[in-house]
Amino acid sequence: MADDLELRFERTVQAEARIEPRDWMPDGYRKTLIRQIAQHAHSEIIGMQPEGNWISRAPSLRRKAILLAKVQDEAGHGLYLYSATETLGADREDLTTKLIEGRQKYSSIFNYPTLTFADVGVIGWLVDGAAICNQVPLCRTSYGPYARAMIRICKEESFHQRQGYELLMTMMRGTQQQRDMVQDSVNRWWWPALMMFGPPDAESTNTEQSMAWRIKRDTNDELRQKFVNMSVPQAEALGVTFPDPDLKWNPERGQYDFGSPDWDEFWQVVKGGGVCNQQRIAHRRKAHEDGAWVREAAAAHAAKQAVSKEGAA
Amino acid sequence: MSFDNAYESLLGHEDAHWAFGTGFSEPLSGVNREFPAGVDRDALAAYCLMLGDDALIFSQRLSEWCSRAPELEEDIALANIALDLLGQARMLLTRAGEVLGKDEDALAYLRDEREFRNVHLAEIDCGPGPGGDFGTTIARLLVFSSWRLALFSRLRGSADPVLAAVAEKGLKELAYHRDHAAQWTVRLGDGTDESHRRMQAGLERVWPFVDELFATHPVEAALTGVAVDPASLRSEVDGVLTAVLSAAGLTRPADTKAARVAGMAGRDGVHTEAMGYLLAEMQHLHRSLPGAVW
Numbered sequence: 001m002a003d004d005l006e007l008r009f010e011r012t013v014q015a016e017a018r019i020e021p022r023d024w025m026p027d028g029y030r031k032t033l034i035r036q037i038a039q040h041a042h043s044e045i046i047g048m049q050p051e052g053n054w055i056s057r058a059p060s061l062r063r064k065a066i067l068l069a070k071v072q073d074e075a076g077h078g079l080y081l082y083s084a085t086e087t088l089g090a091d092r093e094d095l096t097t098k099l100i101e102g103r104q105k106y107s108s109i110f111n112y113p114t115l116t117f118a119d120v121g122v123i124g125w126l127v128d129g130a131a132i133c134n135q136v137p138l139c140r141t142s143y144g145p146y147a148r149a150m151i152r153i154c155k156e157e158s159f160h161q162r163q164g165y166e167l168l169m170t171m172m173r174g175t176q177q178q179r180d181m182v183q184d185s186v187n188r189w190w191w192p193a194l195m196m197f198g199p200p201d202a203e204s205t206n207t208e209q210s211m212a213w214r215i216k217r218d219t220n221d222e223l224r225q226k227f228v229n230m231s232v233p234q235a236e237a238l239g240v241t242f243p244d245p246d247l248k249w250n251p252e253r254g255q256y257d258f259g260s261p262d263w264d265e266f267w268q269v270v271k272g273g274g275v276c277n278q279q280r281i282a283h284r285r286k287a288h289e290d291g292a293w294v295r296e297a298a299a300a301h302a303a304k305q306a307v308s309k310e311g312a313a
Numbered sequence: 314m315s316f317d318n319a320y321e322s323l324l325g326h327e328d329a330h331w332a333f334g335t336g337f338s339e340p341l342s343g344v345n346r347e348f349p350a351g352v353d354r355d356a357l358a359a360y361c362l363m364l365g366d367d368a369l370i371f372s373q374r375l376s377e378w379c380s381r382a383p384e385l386e387e388d389i390a391l392a393n394i395a396l397d398l399l400g401q402a403r404m405l406l407t408r409a410g411e412v413l414g415k416d417e418d419a420l421a422y423l424r425d426e427r428e429f430r431n432v433h434l435a436e437i438d439c440g441p442g443p444g445g446d447f448g449t450t451i452a453r454l455l456v457f458s459s460w461r462l463a464l465f466s467r468l469r470g471s472a473d474p475v476l477a478a479v480a481e482k483g484l485k486e487l488a489y490h491r492d493h494a495a496q497w498t499v500r501l502g503d504g505t506d507e508s509h510r511r512m513q514a515g516l517e518r519v520w521p522f523v524d525e526l527f528a529t530h531p532v533e534a535a536l537t538g539v540a541v542d543p544a545s546l547r548s549e550v551d552g553v554l555t556a557v558l559s560a561a562g563l564t565r566p567a568d569t570k571a572a573r574v575a576g577m578a579g580r581d582g583v584h585t586e587a588m589g590y591l592l593a594e595m596q597h598l599h600r601s602l603p604g605a606v607w
Contacts, residue, residue, distance in 0.1 A: 059422070064399060068399065075388040175605050294383035296504070301503055
């Protein structure tokens with residue numbers, strides 16, 4: 001019997017069809033997905049902070065509106081993804097607890113600080129660009145609710161990427177001070193953006209099983225290469241350079257060769273030693289704890305309403 | 314330039330599904346901008362600054378909640394309200410700027426505290442800073458949106474086509490803001506003992522600033538047929554607030570008034586101590602790079 005279920009699951013996945021919440025699935029598949037989608041949701045929520053840092057100081061009303069809308073979109077993405085996780089039997093409150101207790105991760109890119117307004121544009125261009133490269137294949141991932149959430153999210157991310165790039169274009173046409181600001185920001189974000197694809201394939205523990213289950217469709221290094229190939233012409237159009245002396249076109253491979261990120265720094269940030277790790281979690285924890293009385297009030301009020309409805313019936 | 318973006322094919326190029334289009338630009342595009350005959354344009358500009366500054370400064374305060382709200386849904390809702398008000402501010406500042414020969418950004422970023430004309434209610438810290446909490450924020454939103462909704466419903470009949478258009482568009486937004494605030498007022502007032510206590514404290518905190526909303530300024534008095542006399546809104550707004558507070562089981566605070574300074578308040582550019590800090594933060598980058606385009 002169990003073998004039949006397993007067999008049917010395997011066939012569904014191999015045939016590129018979708019697994020839906022009521023379908024049988026292996027425990028490992030369920031656990032892997034809960035971990036991955038929750039981390040993805042946490043990343044959206046923590047990711048509100050670095051950019052939210054500039055809403056009050058945005059230098060034009062148009063940029064303020066764009067940034068506010070973008071950070072609002074990220075909250076929406078977090079919401080979609082927590083909902084997708086709940087279809088697997090997880091609970092949003094419990095996932096939030098795991099995040100603020102450091103038991104679940106989020107993308108380590110958000111542990112880097114936003115120091116100038118150019119960072120808002122560079123995050124849109126490079127960080128959202130890397131996220132899109134990572135996430136477009138997930139629109140065809142084997143778990144239906146996750147795939148559908150990714151389609152909506154990728155559309156909006158794509159839009160954010162364009163807006164970030166447009167901000168940088170505007171700044172590059174501006175004063176020398178603005179151009180220097182953009183280049184400085186690119187210098188600080190380029191390597192962390194490359195690290196967003198995760199460790200090199202040789203050191204990536206989850207890849208093989210995730211590929212077999214069609215959760216993941218490309219390796220970290222394949223996606224990283226694709227991102228570099230995409231970004232170099234965009235940098236040229238913008239008039240900025242990437243801080244990598246080894247970056248050059250390789251006609252034999254038909255791709256760009258590029259240097260290796262500082263993986264020691266990567267692991268240090270992943271393990272909690274980045275500039276902002278503690279600050280990001282403390283911020284999220286404070287919002288959650290300060291809001292507890294509000295959530296309790298909403299629940300108490302809903303319960304009272306339910307009782308009075310019953311009485312009226 | 315075209316993007317070599319793996320997602321381009323999915324995205325398409327119509328902007329219809331973006332809440333604000335992709336531009337966020339030209340606040341008054343498509344609006345009739347003729348000045349009606351016989352209207353004092355300087356007074357009109359001053360009036361647009363009053364209503365525009367109310368929205369801009371309150372939007373700035375609301376956006377401080379971003380990533381700090383009690384739940385994700387509320388993060389989204391407060392950002393949404395902040396965005397609506399920012400949109401209203403941009404239209405009103407643009408209209409004022411047509412008279413004053415300045416654009417919306419020059420007015421938002423290059424005026425000093427004494428030149429801002431918003432009411433005190435919009436600028437005080439009601440949380441997430443030390444000046445309040447979520448209950449205080451909801452109390453302010455309830456008062457402000459009830460008042461502005463009553464104002465905009467009359468402003469639709471303004472002789473100035475821009476004010477009429479801003480009011481028409483803003484009315485739908487403000488109805489949502491007021492509804493959102495009213496629902497939370499009831500939820501918190503009739504939730505737990507703690508939420509009841511905090512919601513009541515929030516009302517007490519904002520109440521001294523309510524009276525200023527209904528004080529007629531000479532600019533408003535001079536713009537018959539164009540501006541709305543705020544004194545005419547008092548009974549309607551009172552009725553709304555009384556109904557909401559009663560449904561929430563909350564007590565209406567005593568009608569204390571914050572004293573004026575030499576007869577002046579927000580409409581005259583005389584603000585609270587919070588205002589200087591708010592503007593320092595809001596304006597510093599714009600002022601640091603004079604002449605830069607963003």
